[in-house]
Structure formats: structure tokens, C-alpha cells
Amino acid sequence: MSRFRRQFFIGIFLLALASGLAVMAHNRWNPALPNYAYFTGWVLLAAMILLALYNARKRLPFLPLGNSETWAQIHIYAGFFAVVLFLIHLNFRLPTGWFEGTLAWLYALVTGSGIAGLFLSRVLPRRLATRGGEVIYERIPALRHALRQEAEALTLGDQTKSPAIAEFYVRELSDFFAGPRFFWPHLLESRRPLNALAAKLENLRRFLNESERATLEKLARLVRQKDGLDYHHALQTTLKLWLFVHLPLTYSLMIFSLLHVVLVFAFSGGAR
Amino acid sequence: MSENLPAPDFDSQRYERPNQAWICGHAAEGSPCRSGPDNCGRCRATAECVPGLEKPAGESKGRWRCTRPGGACETGPLPDGSCCRPISKCSPVPTLRTRRGQLTRAVVTATVALLLICLGGSWRGNFINPGELSTPHSSAAFAKLHTGTNQSDSTCAACHKAGALGPNGLLSAAWRAKPGPFEVIQLAHTRPGEMTAIDEACQKCHPGHLLHQPNVVRDISCSFCHQEHRGAGPIAATTDAQCALCHGDGVSMAAAAATGASLQPKNGTTTDSRPAAGFTQVLHRFAEDHPEFRVHTDKRRDPDTLRFNHARHLTGEAMPMLPNGQKLECASCHQPNATGISFRRINFEQHCQVCHSLQFDPETPGLTLPHGDPSFVSAFLRSLPRQYADFAARSGLTTEADRKQFAQEKLQRLQARVASGEDFEERVFFSSATTGPEVQVGSVRGPSPALYPGCAYCHAVKSGAHGKAEITNPVLIERWLTHGEFNHARHVSVACTQCHAAATSKETADVILPGKSSCAACHSPQGGVVDSCTTCHTYHKKARPLR
Numbered sequence: 001m002s003r004f005r006r007q008f009f010i011g012i013f014l015l016a017l018a019s020g021l022a023v024m025a026h027n028r029w030n031p032a033l034p035n036y037a038y039f040t041g042w043v044l045l046a047a048m049i050l051l052a053l054y055n056a057r058k059r060l061p062f063l064p065l066g067n068s069e070t071w072a073q074i075h076i077y078a079g080f081f082a083v084v085l086f087l088i089h090l091n092f093r094l095p096t097g098w099f100e101g102t103l104a105w106l107y108a109l110v111t112g113s114g115i116a117g118l119f120l121s122r123v124l125p126r127r128l129a130t131r132g133g134e135v136i137y138e139r140i141p142a143l144r145h146a147l148r149q150e151a152e153a154l155t156l157g158d159q160t161k162s163p164a165i166a167e168f169y170v171r172e173l174s175d176f177f178a179g180p181r182f183f184w185p186h187l188l189e190s191r192r193p194l195n196a197l198a199a200k201l202e203n204l205r206r207f208l209n210e211s212e213r214a215t216l217e218k219l220a221r222l223v224r225q226k227d228g229l230d231y232h233h234a235l236q237t238t239l240k241l242w243l244f245v246h247l248p249l250t251y252s253l254m255i256f257s258l259l260h261v262v263l264v265f266a267f268s269g270g271a272r
Numbered sequence: 273m274s275e276n277l278p279a280p281d282f283d284s285q286r287y288e289r290p291n292q293a294w295i296c297g298h299a300a301e302g303s304p305c306r307s308g309p310d311n312c313g314r315c316r317a318t319a320e321c322v323p324g325l326e327k328p329a330g331e332s333k334g335r336w337r338c339t340r341p342g343g344a345c346e347t348g349p350l351p352d353g354s355c356c357r358p359i360s361k362c363s364p365v366p367t368l369r370t371r372r373g374q375l376t377r378a379v380v381t382a383t384v385a386l387l388l389i390c391l392g393g394s395w396r397g398n399f400i401n402p403g404e405l406s407t408p409h410s411s412a413a414f415a416k417l418h419t420g421t422n423q424s425d426s427t428c429a430a431c432h433k434a435g436a437l438g439p440n441g442l443l444s445a446a447w448r449a450k451p452g453p454f455e456v457i458q459l460a461h462t463r464p465g466e467m468t469a470i471d472e473a474c475q476k477c478h479p480g481h482l483l484h485q486p487n488v489v490r491d492i493s494c495s496f497c498h499q500e501h502r503g504a505g506p507i508a509a510t511t512d513a514q515c516a517l518c519h520g521d522g523v524s525m526a527a528a529a530a531t532g533a534s535l536q537p538k539n540g541t542t543t544d545s546r547p548a549a550g551f552t553q554v555l556h557r558f559a560e561d562h563p564e565f566r567v568h569t570d571k572r573r574d575p576d577t578l579r580f581n582h583a584r585h586l587t588g589e590a591m592p593m594l595p596n597g598q599k600l601e602c603a604s605c606h607q608p609n610a611t612g613i614s615f616r617r618i619n620f621e622q623h624c625q626v627c628h629s630l631q632f633d634p635e636t637p638g639l640t641l642p643h644g645d646p647s648f649v650s651a652f653l654r655s656l657p658r659q660y661a662d663f664a665a666r667s668g669l670t671t672e673a674d675r676k677q678f679a680q681e682k683l684q685r686l687q688a689r690v691a692s693g694e695d696f697e698e699r700v701f702f703s704s705a706t707t708g709p710e711v712q713v714g715s716v717r718g719p720s721p722a723l724y725p726g727c728a729y730c731h732a733v734k735s736g737a738h739g740k741a742e743i744t745n746p747v748l749i750e751r752w753l754t755h756g757e758f759n760h761a762r763h764v765s766v767a768c769t770q771c772h773a774a775a776t777s778k779e780t781a782d783v784i785l786p787g788k789s790s791c792a793a794c795h796s797p798q799g800g801v802v803d804s805c806t807t808c809h810t811y812h813k814k815a816r817p818l819r
Contacts, residue, residue: 138295259387264446
């Protein structure tokens with residue numbers, strides 16, 4: 001059994017055990033403890049702070065706080081356990097007020113984006129690896145620029161002298177090389193756009209002489225490279241974009257949660 | 273189609289730094305400048321080098337030398353000492369990390385702004401309200417009663433002191449809360465149902481907290497049972513768990529029993545409507561350990577003196593049909609009241625007279641004795657000539673002579689049946705016989721019908737001062753189970769006799785209420801009908817004496 005698989009099973013087992021114990025404790029103590037909601041609230045807040053500390057840990061790489069992989073595992077399983085705590089704190093009942101409703105929605109969005117991020121981080125790297133090549137995300141614009149220059153030199157440069165290829169490039173490929181294209185098809189693993197371009201290149205081949213055909217081969221290779229670059233761009237962008245939802249909403253959630261604590265105690269006296 | 277992409281050529285001098293906030297605007301063209309943008313995103317590009325001034329000993333002017341990394345340029349610095357190869361300025365681009373930070377800051381700012389607006393504005397009450405209030409506490413009457421208690425003119429402060437406070441006040445109130453946010457031990461040690469600050473607000477309008485039983489050993493917080501902000505309509509129903517806080521706890525019940533035993537009977541309520549120790553049996557579910565109804569355990573008897581035989585009325589073979597041709601049944605007499613919850617009071621005129629006519633003269637069916645007051649009956653009997661004459665007038669005899677003759681004939685026939693007027697009056701009041709002396713008609717011999725089955729046939733009649741008949745007023749008890757509610761309207765699908773043993777009850781004293789087992793047949797987990805405490809009981813109800 002691989003280390004990752006062993007970690008996975010241990011994590012799932014601990015998560016199920018902790019969740020079961022929490023629900024049992026809920027059934028046991030909820031009717032008996034008058035301030036039960038306060039306790040579940042504090043435990044939930046502690047879990048949320050633990051989850052938020054993962055981001056702080058990433059900002060402080062120089063401190064000996066354990067490796068990031070361990071923190072990520074804790075973040076994932078504690079995140080799922082926090083969902084159980086959240087439901088227990090709500091007493092398995094949907095909140096109805098504006099404030100508490102917003103708070104619950106924020107929690108749901110943060111959790112949902114986290115789960116989506118977990119899913120993406122498990123699926124997309126595998127897809128990137130199977131596509132071949134390794135591209136650093138920050139270098140994609142430079143690589144795209146280089147490909148464009150190479151393509152333009154090949155089709156529009158003085159050495160080529162092929163009006164058909166030049167016209168074809170201007171008409172069909174200049175926009176393709178200008179920036180990232182086919183985001184959603186790449187994300188959905190569709191090769192239809194690339195096949196369409198390949199078909200157009202193949203159609204053009206019939207009208208070219210031998211030397212032009214050699215140029216067209218080079219151009220087709222650049223098109224495939226650009227498509228691969230777009231594929232990396234689409235998937236790597238997605239891998240990074242989910243954090244644009246998860247992180248800002250986490251801060252918003254923490255602010256709402258702190259205010260929730262203030263309101264609960266300010267209006268306490270009969271609160272259950 | 274898989275094809276190798278351009279391999280990343282690692283340059284130790286120019287590797288990517290994802291943590292940096294800005295990247296050079298020329299990076300997308302593959303030619304970022306070496307200096308790069310500053311932390312604020314400003315381009316720092318100037319020239320390819322900063323020429324150095326070489327001033328050999330003895331020279332005053334010196335000479336500018338190119339310091340370009342990778343080798344000096346061909347033309348060298350300009351005469352003024354500036355580089356001859358300026359770098360074009362760029363528009364630095366924020367990295368994803370920086371953009372994420374910007375978005376995060378924007379969201380945080382928007383969140384804080386939203387909260388400040390919502391908490392400081394007139395809609396604060398609505399915003400922080402955790403749920404819709406119950407109808408009584410959200411009514412116009414409640415708002416009128418507590419108007420102006422809050423800055424936002426809502427009624428939060430009618431119950432919550434913090435409702436009238438601003439943001440700073442809320443913080444202060446949270447910090448001063450008892451138990452406070454960090455008083456975890458006190459939070460853990462709070463007993464269920466402890467009185468809280470909010471109970472003071474409840475009791476402003478609902479004074480008199482102890483509306484339950486006099487032997488309750490401690491006050492229970494209003495909000496323990498009545499949880500607000502659970503939506504419109506009546507306030508959220510009390511659950512069995514809340515009742516079981518005391519009634520399911522042996523220690524609490526023992527203490528309540530001890531308290532109840534020491535209570536002095538007061539106004540008859542403690543002796544009549546509740547046992548001496550109070551209702552202190554530990555119970556959890558109706559079908560399991562709820563005690564049998566006290567009306568049965570105490571073997572209570574109906575104190576009514578009116579003689580009534582349910583069995584005869586329901587199953588008697590000689591029971592005549594009603595004038596409408598229908599058989600006598602429960603609903604003939606027990607007619608539901610306007611709400612359907614209970615029944616209209618039985619009275620002679622509506623429910624008995626149709627069969628039990630007060631006809632005293634067998635030959636004059638239309639003339640009946642008055643009902644209700646023995647003195648009226650006496651007066652009626654002592655003015656029989658006048659009563660017969662009036663009856664004649666009502667029957668259509670118009671002349672005085674005819675009426676007088678009619679009355680005289682009736683009186684003569686009546687007098688032939690009785691010994692005297694006193695004898696007749698005594699028979700009217702005290703006789704309970706339904707048959708007269710035996711007579712023989714042809715070959716058949718048997719009892720004759722009674723002249724009149726007297727008042728004593730139904731009523732308890734005794735002889736008072738000067739021989740005056742005194743009739744004990746009937747005592748019709750409307751409710752036997754005074755500590756529980758019962759809604760007959762919700763049980764119309766069940767036959768009366770399924771719960772009430774009327775078909776076998778022959779004595780007035782029989783209390784034909786169903787026992788607990790009859791109710792538990794349906795009101796139990798097995799029966800599938802709700803069996804919560806509040807189905808029958810109401811906490812805030814004073815014990816009602818029997819009536």
C-alpha cells in the first residue's frame with residue numbers, strides 16, 4: 001500500500017471516528033447541557049482557526065511548524081470535520097435570520113470551494129502530467145510570445161515567400177497565437193478546436209508546393225505547441241483560481257463569526 | 273498529438289519568483305528587465321548600466337566606464353555619464369498572488385463596510401434577528417407596547433437589553449455577559465432551565481412565574497421551554513425533553529413531593545385537584561410510565577343525585593324511538609358545543625323532555641307540570657282548576673262556560689284516581705313508581721301505568737320543613753380530567769362507546785371515562801398518534817376545581 005493511500009485510509013478512519021463521536025456527544029449532551037450551543041460554537045471556532053492557520057503557516061515557511069504536506073492533510077480532514085461540527089452547532093437546522101443565514105452561506109461557500117479545490121488539485125495535475133511537458137505557469141506568457149514570434153517569422157518573414165501561408169496565418173492563426181485560447185474546451189478535455197485547426201491546415205496543404213508544405217509542417221508543430229501551452233494555462237489557471245473564492249470568503253467568514261460571538265453573548269440570557 | 277513542449281530552461285539569475293508581488297511588463301515578451309518593479313508596482317527600469325567614473329591620479333575630469341553586466345557595450349556611456357542604452361519603461365503586472373491579495377482586501381473591506389452599514393442602520397434589528405418572532409411578539413400590539421425601545425424603533429430591546437445599544441455597546445455587553453465569553457467553567461456548570469437575564473423581560477408582561485404546580489422546587493427559565501425566533505405563529509411548542517427536565521428526574525420529583533407534602537391545602541385546590549405530594553411520579557412517556565388517571569385510581573364516583581342509567585338508554589329493548597324515528601344514541605343528548613371541543617350542558621327541556629314528559633293527567637297529554645322549581649310545581653298543582661281552564665283556552669274553547677266545564681270534568685276524573693289533593697301532590701313529588709296498582713282486563717292481569725312517575729323517579733326528593741318537597745339540584749360535572757385537555761372534535765372518527773363504557777353503566781355514580789390504556793392504544797409509538805406531554809397538558813394552567 002502506497003504512503004498516500006495509507007494516509008488516505010487513516011485520515012478517513014479518523015474523520016469517521018471523530019464525526020461519529022461528535023454526533024454521539026451531540027445526542028447525549030444537547031438535551032442535558034443548557035449552554036450546549038456555546039460549547040459547540042467555541043469548538044467550531046477553534047476548528048475554523050486551526051483551518052485558517054494553514055494559510056498563516058504558508059506565510060511563515062521559516063518557522064519549524066511541520067511540513068506543508070502535513071498541514072495540508074490536517075487542513076483537509078479538519079475541514080471535513082468542521083462541517084460536522086457546523087451542522088451540530090446548527091442543531092441540524094437551517095438558520096433563518098439574515099445575519100445567521102449569511103454566515104451559514106459563507107460557511108457553505110468556503111467549504112464548497114475548499115472541496116472543489118481538493119477535487120481540482122487531485123484531478124488536474126494528473127491530467128497535466130499525462131499531456132506531457134512541464135510548463136511553469138509564470139513563464140507561459142513568455143513562451144506564448146516566443147511561439148508567436150516564431151510563427152510570424154515562419155509565415156510572414158522574408159524567407160518564406162508563401163502568400164497562401166501568410167494569408168492563412170493572418171486569417172486563421174494570428175488570433176490563436178495572440179493569447180490564451182480555448183479555456184473551456186481544454187478544461188473539459190475537448191480537442192475539437194485543435195482538430196478544427198488541424199483540418200484547416202490539412203485543407204491548405206493541397207494547394208501548396210513542396211517547400212511550402214515543409215513550412216506548413218513547421219507551422220502545424222507550432223500550433224500544437226501553442227495548444228499544449230493553452231492546455232497548461234487553462235488547467236493551471238483553474239488550479240489557482242479556486243483560491244480566489246476560498247481565501248477571500250474565509251476572511252469574510254471569520255469576520256462574520258467573530259461578530260456572531262459578540263452578538264450571541266451580547267444578547268445572551270436565554271439563548272440556546 | 274502529444275508533443276514535447278518547450279522545456280523550462282533554468283536560469284539561476286532569472287528564475288521565476290511566484291512570491292513577488294509584481295512582475296516586469298516585458299516578462300510576457302520574454303525579456304524582463306533585471307531590476308524588475310518595486311514592491312508598489314512601479315517600474316524601476318532606467319538603463320542597462322550605471323556608468324562608473326574612473327579618475328586616474330592626476331586627472332581632474334576622469335572617464336566614464338560602462339558597467340553593463342555581461343560585458344561593456346560598444347558605444348559606452350554618454351559624455352554626461354549616463355548610459356547610452358536606456359531600457360524602455362514597462363507597466364508592471366501584478367502576480368496572481370497579488371491579485372488574490374487585492375481581491376481579499378476588497379472582500380474584507382466590503383464585509384466590514386456591509387456589517388457597519390447593517391449594524392448602524394435602521395435595519396439592524398432585522399439584520400441580526402436570528403429568526404422570525406412568534407406572532408404574539410411580532411404583533412402591532414406588542415410593537416405599540418414597546419415602541420421606541422430601540423434606536424431602530426424595533427422591539428428588540430423589549431426583551432434584550434443589548435437591543436438598544438450601538439456597536440460599542442454590543443461589544444461591552446458581550447464582554448459583561450454572565451457567564452462571559454471566556455467563563456467556560458461557569459458555562460459548563462449552568463443547570464438546565466436556570467433563570468436568565470431575559471426572564472426579567474418576560475415577567476414584565478407575564479408576571480407570576482409559577483403558574484405550574486405549587487410544589488415546583490425551582491423556577492424554570494421561560495426561554496427554556498419557550499424558544500423564540502423560531503418563526504411566525506404560536507411560540508414554538510414545548511418538547512417532552514423540556515418536561516422531562518423535572519418529570520423525568522427522580523431527584524427533582526422527590527424534592528417536589530417533599531415540598532408538596534408540606535403544603536397546606538388552600539382554597540380547596542390542593543385537596544381536590546391535586547394529590548398531597550403533587551404530581552411527582554417520574555415519567556418519560558405516556559404509554560410507559562404515565563400514571564393511571566386519578567379519576568380511576570381514586571375510584572371516584574359521580575356525586576350527581578340525578579338517577580340516570582346509560583345502559584338502559586343506549587341498549588334498553590323497551591326504549592322507544594325518538595319522535596323523528598331514530599334510535600336514541602349518545603349524540604341525541606351529548607351535542608357538541610360551538611368549538612366542538614366539549615359538549616353543551618345537558619338540560620331537561622332539550623334532552624329529556626321529549627321522552628320524559630311531565631304529563632300528570634293521562635287523559636290530558638298537552639298539560640304538563642313545570643320543571644325546575646318545586647315551588648312552581650306546588651303552585652301549579654294547587655291551581656289546577658285554573659291550569660285546566662287555561663289549557664282549555666289554549667285548546668280552542670273560547671267561552672268562559674266551556675272552559676269552566678272542561679276544567680270541572682278533568683278535575684272530577686283526576687279526583688277519582690287520587691285520595692286527596694295532598695295525596696296527589698305527594699305522589700307527584702315523591703313517587704318513583706312507573707306502574708300503578710295491578711288491574712285485570714279480561715283474562716290479562718298486570719300493573720297499570722302509574723298516574724305519574726314522580727319527580728323522585730329521576731331526582732333525589734326529600735321532605736323539608738312543613739312537608740315541603742325539596743329536590744336536590746343535579747350536579748353535572750363537565751370535566752373530570754381537570755389537568756389535561758381533551759378535544760372531542762379531534763376524536764369524532766372514534767365511536768363514543770369505544771372509549772366510554774356507557775353501554776354497561778347502570779349507575780349515575782359510574783364515571784365512564786376511559787382509562788389511560790384506552791388513550792395509549794393510539795397515543796403511543798405503537799399507536800402512531802402523537803403522545804407528547806403538551807398534547808394533553810398545559811404548563812401555565814392553574815388547577816381547575818371540579819365544576
